[in-house]
Amino acid sequence: MTTHLEETYKAQPFMDMIEGFLHSTGIDALMNPRANEMNAHGEPISDFHKSWGRVIMILITFLLFYLAIARGFEPLLLLPIGFGGLLANIPLAGIGGDTGFLGIIYHMGLSNQLFPILIFMGVGAMTDFGPLLSNPKTALLGGAAQFGIFGTLVGAVVLSEYTPFFDFTLQQASAISIIGGADGPTSIFIATNLAPELLGAIAVASYSYMAMVPIIQPPIMKALTTDAERRIKMTTLRHVSRLEKLVFPILVLVLAILILPDATPLIGAFMFGNFLKETGVVDRLSDTMQNALINIVTIFLGLAVGSKLAADQFLVPDTLAILLLGIIAFSVGTAAGVIMAKIMNLFPGHKVNPLIGSAGVSAVPMAARVSNKVGMEYDRTNMLLMHAMGPNVAGVIGSAVAAGILMSIFK
Amino acid sequence: METNLVVEGVKFMFLGMGAVFLFLALMIVTMNLMSYIIHKFFPEPQPSVKSTVAPQEDNKKIVAAITAAIAHHRQG
Numbered sequence: 001m002t003t004h005l006e007e008t009y010k011a012q013p014f015m016d017m018i019e020g021f022l023h024s025t026g027i028d029a030l031m032n033p034r035a036n037e038m039n040a041h042g043e044p045i046s047d048f049h050k051s052w053g054r055v056i057m058i059l060i061t062f063l064l065f066y067l068a069i070a071r072g073f074e075p076l077l078l079l080p081i082g083f084g085g086l087l088a089n090i091p092l093a094g095i096g097g098d099t100g101f102l103g104i105i106y107h108m109g110l111s112n113q114l115f116p117i118l119i120f121m122g123v124g125a126m127t128d129f130g131p132l133l134s135n136p137k138t139a140l141l142g143g144a145a146q147f148g149i150f151g152t153l154v155g156a157v158v159l160s161e162y163t164p165f166f167d168f169t170l171q172q173a174s175a176i177s178i179i180g181g182a183d184g185p186t187s188i189f190i191a192t193n194l195a196p197e198l199l200g201a202i203a204v205a206s207y208s209y210m211a212m213v214p215i216i217q218p219p220i221m222k223a224l225t226t227d228a229e230r231r232i233k234m235t236t237l238r239h240v241s242r243l244e245k246l247v248f249p250i251l252v253l254v255l256a257i258l259i260l261p262d263a264t265p266l267i268g269a270f271m272f273g274n275f276l277k278e279t280g281v282v283d284r285l286s287d288t289m290q291n292a293l294i295n296i297v298t299i300f301l302g303l304a305v306g307s308k309l310a311a312d313q314f315l316v317p318d319t320l321a322i323l324l325l326g327i328i329a330f331s332v333g334t335a336a337g338v339i340m341a342k343i344m345n346l347f348p349g350h351k352v353n354p355l356i357g358s359a360g361v362s363a364v365p366m367a368a369r370v371s372n373k374v375g376m377e378y379d380r381t382n383m384l385l386m387h388a389m390g391p392n393v394a395g396v397i398g399s400a401v402a403a404g405i406l407m408s409i410f411k
Numbered sequence: 412m413e414t415n416l417v418v419e420g421v422k423f424m425f426l427g428m429g430a431v432f433l434f435l436a437l438m439i440v441t442m443n444l445m446s447y448i449i450h451k452f453f454p455e456p457q458p459s460v461k462s463t464v465a466p467q468e469d470n471k472k473i474v475a476a477i478t479a480a481i482a483h484h485r486q487g
Contacts, residue, residue, distance in 0.1 A: 133446065136439040143428075143435040150424035157420035170419055241455045244446055251441055259434055381485065394435060401434045405427045 029091035030054060037091070045312040053311030054089040061085040061309065064204075073211035077184065077302050081204065084306015085314075095307070102307035110199075110304040113192050115297050116185035117269045122294030123185070123396070124273025125286045127364070129248050131389040134237040137344070138356065138387070142394025144340030145360030146402045148180030148333020156325050166321050171195050174406045176322050179206045180329025181399030182213070182361035188305065189266060190403050194410060200308030201319040205326035213366045216327065217334050217358050218374050224338045225354045229345075230378045232353040234387045242278070249275040252397065256404075262411070263404025270400065333361040337391065359388040362395040 012020075022028060033050035046053075064082035068075040088096035096102045109115040132139060156173035159166045168176065175195035178187050179202060187206040191199045209216065222230075249271035256267045277286040308314070337360035341352045355375050359367040368388035375384040 133442060136442045136446075139435045139439050139442075140432070143431045146431045147428060150427045153427075154417065154420040154424050157416040161416050170416060170423075173416075173420065174423070241449060241453075243449050243453055243455075247445055247449070248442070251445060252438060255434065255437055255441065259437070260430065381481075397438070398431050398435060401431050402427055405430045406423075409423065409426075 024092065026091055034092075038097075039310065039312045049312040049315060050091065053315045054091060057089045057309060057311045057314060058086055060314075061089075061306075067208075067211070074207050076298055077207045078211070080299055080302020081207065081306045081309070084303040085200075085309030086306075087303075088307045088310045096310050102303055105300050106304040106307050108304075109297075109300055110188070110192060111196065113189050113265075115301040115304065116189040116192075117265055118297045119185040119294060119301060120266055120269040120400075121273040122289045122297070123364070124249075124270035124275075125277045125289040126294075127270075127274055127393055127396070128389070129245060129274065129393055130240045131237060131386045132393050133240045133244050133248060135234075135387065135390050137349075138352065138390035139394035139397075140344065141337050141340050141352075141357045141360040141391035142362075142396075142398040143360070144357070145333040145337035145391070145395055146181065146398045147336035148182075148329045148331075148361060149177050149399070149402050151332045151336070152177035152180050152325055152329035155328060156321075159321070159325075165317065168318075168321075169195075171410055172198055174410070175202060176325050177329055178202075178399070178403060178406065179209065179322075179326040180333045180361070181395075181402060182206075182210055182330060182333065182363040182367070183396060183399045184210060186266060186362075186399050186403050188301070190406060193407060197313065198318065198322060200305065200310075200314050201322040202326075203305040204309070204314075205323050209326055209330045210363045210366065213330075213361075213363050214370050214373070216330055217367065217370050220331055220334045221338055221355055221358050221371075221374055224335060225342075227378065229342070229354050230375065231382065232351050233379075233382055234353055234356075234384070235350050237386055242280075245278045246275070249278065256401075260401060260404045260408065262408040263401050266400040266403060267397065270396070330361065334358045337361065337395075353382075353384055353387065356384055356388040356391055360391040360395045360398070362392065362399050364392050364396060365389065367395075368392040 030051050033047045037045060037050060039045045061082040064078050064085070067073040068078040068082065084102055087093075088102055094100045094103075096106075098104075098107070109118075153173050156166075156168055156176055157170065160168040160173065171194040175187075175191045175193075175198055178190045181187065184203070184206050188199070188203055191202040195202075253264070253268060253271045256264050273286070273289050276282050276289065337357035338354045339357070340360070341354035341357035344352050345354070353375065355371045356368075359371045361367055368385055368391075371388035372383065372385040375382045
């Protein structure tokens, strides 16, 4: 061993060693960008993205930390994403590259869409379809809210066609508009499939807006409803038997198999989790999915998404367009749900409080809580939470179906 | 041959919304059918009715208390 070392290692003057050390510091790398440094895809990066771009991105991750810790914005995801972004912007270390640990995590489960599927399993095991089963027609609200996706898709292609600033392909436009489904795992699933280069911005936009549901939704809900509509009391939900809850996941999966097999990866995982929970005989497995598994995958998913916050991929004009289109998608989805509830009230039958329409965008259970809170502002005795959970879980199914459609178009 | 992206986008919109509503509408129909079948042929065993009849006096008191509480809550 020692002879081998002596052969390859040459004695250096101490001054050279100090100089070499100074040359390998982060300060030096940020001040004098290395000419040969490549990004995660092995492409050259501009000097700006190697120097100030990284500093800006690191400051942006600090902003994400602030939002998550002090303001409580989806801390479970924004913290891993933010920290992943911080690590991915370190010069010289190459943590986000193919051999860095973030790169390895990215290839382990994000580029092949494994993580979002596993998250869906856990979410399925946490979901109670009882409110939906006791008032099935509220599922239509979850469908209407998907207009946020497709309306924004049209908006994105109009922007690319008629303005010189943006040039999104149909794939990219679809991946961006899925933010309107307000469903993090679905957004990531579609983005990695159709536009992996936009993944970082789409995931950050998706999760940030989900965290901002209590700020974005109420003004839209109030603007579209009258005082009398906001006070509508809904009939009490009927009891749902255990057998109904047990058959439901299989029923939806069979429908998906028959109509839209492209949606079955998402719906299948979701219903698998839900089925295990409802059987009641494998509490150990359902408990693992709801807690240990989803927690572990959340850490990996967050870090892997964070690795896409590297300056050369995030600090581009497209990101601003994605943030803008994302919030439009969210707002349009909310409005469509509320309007659908008003349309349903034109027909005979039990009246629907339009405030629960906004819960049709998924964002479980935040959107349902917002419906409940706004309803209580006008009538303290009006509990809308369980009524809003119906459209809320239907929204998850609806956005999975929408994702399946987009996948089938581009196959 | 240049394709008009906007026309494509509008096509996507109609196809997508159509499919989402078709899926959910079928889901609602089958859900109702399932619930009907289950309630008709596999009803859950009902908890015995007799036991709830006996302490009627107590029930009245409880109802009165709940009514009072609700009235109080509404005032405040």
